[in-house]
Amino acid sequence: MSTNLIECKALTKHFLIKSFFREIGKVHAVEQVDLAIPEGQTVGLVGESGCGKTTLARTILALISPTSGEIYFNGKDISKFSKKELKAFRKDTAIVFQDPYSSLDPRMLIADVVGEPLSIHGIAHGEDRDDLVLNLLEKVGLKVEHLYRYPHEFSGGQRQRLAIARALAADPVFILLDEATSALDVSVQAKILNMLNRLKKELNLTYLFISHNLDVIRHLSDIIGVMYLGKIVEQGSREQVFDAPLHPYTQGLLSASPSLDPDARSRTRDVVLKGEVPSAINPPPGCRFHTRCPSMRPICAKKPPKLKDIEGGHLVSCHFAGCV
Amino acid sequence: METANVLLAVENLKTQFFTYGGVVEALDEVSFGIIEGEVFGLVGESGCGKSVTASSILGLVQKPGKVISGRVLLDGDDLLQKTEKEMNAIRGSRISIIFQDPTSSLNPLFKIGYQVAEPYIYHQGKAKKAASNEAVSILKQTGLPDPRDKAKNYPHELSGGMRQRAMIAMALTCEPDLLIADEPTTNLDVTIERQILNLVKDLQEEFGTSVLWITHDLGVIAQICDRVAVMYAGSIVEQADVRTVFRSPKHPYTQKLLRAIPAADSAGENLEEIPGSVPRLINPPSGCRFHPRCDHATSVCSEKKPIELEVSPGHTVACHLF
Numbered sequence: 001m002s003t004n005l006i007e008c009k010a011l012t013k014h015f016l017i018k019s020f021f022r023e024i025g026k027v028h029a030v031e032q033v034d035l036a037i038p039e040g041q042t043v044g045l046v047g048e049s050g051c052g053k054t055t056l057a058r059t060i061l062a063l064i065s066p067t068s069g070e071i072y073f074n075g076k077d078i079s080k081f082s083k084k085e086l087k088a089f090r091k092d093t094a095i096v097f098q099d100p101y102s103s104l105d106p107r108m109l110i111a112d113v114v115g116e117p118l119s120i121h122g123i124a125h126g127e128d129r130d131d132l133v134l135n136l137l138e139k140v141g142l143k144v145e146h147l148y149r150y151p152h153e154f155s156g157g158q159r160q161r162l163a164i165a166r167a168l169a170a171d172p173v174f175i176l177l178d179e180a181t182s183a184l185d186v187s188v189q190a191k192i193l194n195m196l197n198r199l200k201k202e203l204n205l206t207y208l209f210i211s212h213n214l215d216v217i218r219h220l221s222d223i224i225g226v227m228y229l230g231k232i233v234e235q236g237s238r239e240q241v242f243d244a245p246l247h248p249y250t251q252g253l254l255s256a257s258p259s260l261d262p263d264a265r266s267r268t269r270d271v272v273l274k275g276e277v278p279s280a281i282n283p284p285p286g287c288r289f290h291t292r293c294p295s296m297r298p299i300c301a302k303k304p305p306k307l308k309d310i311e312g313g314h315l316v317s318c319h320f321a322g323c324v
Numbered sequence: 325m326e327t328a329n330v331l332l333a334v335e336n337l338k339t340q341f342f343t344y345g346g347v348v349e350a351l352d353e354v355s356f357g358i359i360e361g362e363v364f365g366l367v368g369e370s371g372c373g374k375s376v377t378a379s380s381i382l383g384l385v386q387k388p389g390k391v392i393s394g395r396v397l398l399d400g401d402d403l404l405q406k407t408e409k410e411m412n413a414i415r416g417s418r419i420s421i422i423f424q425d426p427t428s429s430l431n432p433l434f435k436i437g438y439q440v441a442e443p444y445i446y447h448q449g450k451a452k453k454a455a456s457n458e459a460v461s462i463l464k465q466t467g468l469p470d471p472r473d474k475a476k477n478y479p480h481e482l483s484g485g486m487r488q489r490a491m492i493a494m495a496l497t498c499e500p501d502l503l504i505a506d507e508p509t510t511n512l513d514v515t516i517e518r519q520i521l522n523l524v525k526d527l528q529e530e531f532g533t534s535v536l537w538i539t540h541d542l543g544v545i546a547q548i549c550d551r552v553a554v555m556y557a558g559s560i561v562e563q564a565d566v567r568t569v570f571r572s573p574k575h576p577y578t579q580k581l582l583r584a585i586p587a588a589d590s591a592g593e594n595l596e597e598i599p600g601s602v603p604r605l606i607n608p609p610s611g612c613r614f615h616p617r618c619d620h621a622t623s624v625c626s627e628k629k630p631i632e633l634e635v636s637p638g639h640t641v642a643c644h645l646f
Contacts, residue, residue, distance in 0.1 A: 015580055024611055042592065048513035048514070048515065048516075049513055065535045093613070135531060157601065185369040185370055186369065186540070186542070186581060186584050187369060187580070187581060187584050187597070187598045188601070189584070190584035190585075190586075190595035190596060190597055190598075191597050193586065193595055194594045194595055194597060197594070198593075205579030212513065212514065215543075215585060215586040215587065216586055218584075218586065218588065219586030219587075219591050219595070221415075221589075242588070252515060253514060253515060254517045255518075255613070256514045256517065256518035257512075257514050257543070258517070258541065258546065258547045259516075259543060259544050259546060259547065259572070260542060260543055260582070260585065260587065261369075261546060261568060262546045262547075262566045262567050262570055264547075265544075265546075265566070272515075272518055272519060272522060273432055273515040273518075273519075274519075276483055276485055276516065277513075301442060324580060
């Protein structure tokens, strides 16, 4: 068993809603989440929009501070990092965003876009830096002639390659991929996914991959966490979550995902989740999923279920896990 | 199938955009037919001309774009020859469209109920009161919760899924012969997408409407369509019923595209890559537009545009291999 690179314990993030300096409510974006990211593995977080995937990930990277709970990086509590330690942490972690059109500065040359982390962390300057940038560009399948161009001269797929090159610049050990392939066409997505897998092996990286696309999550992840309204409802290995889902939400999500098999139609039409995701400002009491759950029972509206280990690391948060 | 009634026949449609950078050959001789009561899928990657096809059918191609040649026959009547006034009577009544983004296609200043009632007033000459009652009943059919209250809401007060239901209600008000759905579920979450897919399928069966479903998502195509046309760089490369396209695709592009999608058994393995990238449509590749990226390309591919050939009944492929 490999060691955990990142570990969150009871992580909670609430956003306050203020009006005229008074607090009038809060968004329960992430609630009591425990998540471990083992070194060298890819953890996939999947869930619908607004379920707290991105908030969780940004809290892990110390981009926003948690309301309560702890995050450990290599066994150290990141909230107690000194300025120097935080800078080292920033060097060890990187992020690739969804939209490569807004994540690259349109006024910067590619050499500067990709080279900026190298300057900030004092790794290389001047011509040395350009050599390193060229190296990075080659790693992501771009060429020397791309060095002195502007982002608008690149296609969506190429921009995402640039964003990945920038993420790799300071030689990180952990990369957060926040919907990194969601804006791309399938043929471009295939290339980026293959590249991410190759880079992970070559550079011994650890990924946290966030997506709403179940096919992509299954393809890339070793461990999968399914989120619903700020909570992880099911977590386990790829086989556990995809082949034997135990939480009714995971089951609904999997059956809703459009299958490539035209003959699978009649089967999938039966299990349809009704209604929409409730607001995170006033999440339902008890199990947050009970308002949409096809097998809801009275206890679900009263008592929130705990994330329990059903077998061999397959965690499910449902009062009736395995019985429904 | 031969005896079935073709509702909409698109023949050799050629649409171009005259920009300062050059002529964008967006559609290159696109032909297909939609049979009464079927869901016809048009699938392809961004920029392949799916949406231009939709706007060409509806006569909504804006300057600098222009439909150069071809015919769009609705029940044998060429829509491209119609005047703007005649088209206005057809749009929303005989052919209607649902767009990808319900937020920008609903007017933020009018209540949902009025916007849905508008086609009744405009096309059927109903009184305001009667029209708004009709609007509530069609909103109810689309599964919108408390339709009477929601009709009094403005678009921003509804969620994305609800807005899309309102759009569908609006599109179905006049019981159109043809519904064009241009990526209507792309912005929605999977569970909501599933609800909308089932809704359109149920309503389509109830009203007997034909549907032209435009999407980049092959999964959605597999779930909802009867027949499919695969587009690449402005041309249709393959057309067949949905099972044939997924079980035995013939065109190299279709084959590669299907293998590029992560599947249940692909984990840990490399996905199929299509070398190169989609060409620009100003000066597109000569001959077959796919030839620079095709493994099977020969000299004839760069010289001559392949014609669509029927390889088996109802299955046409535009490729020199056949």
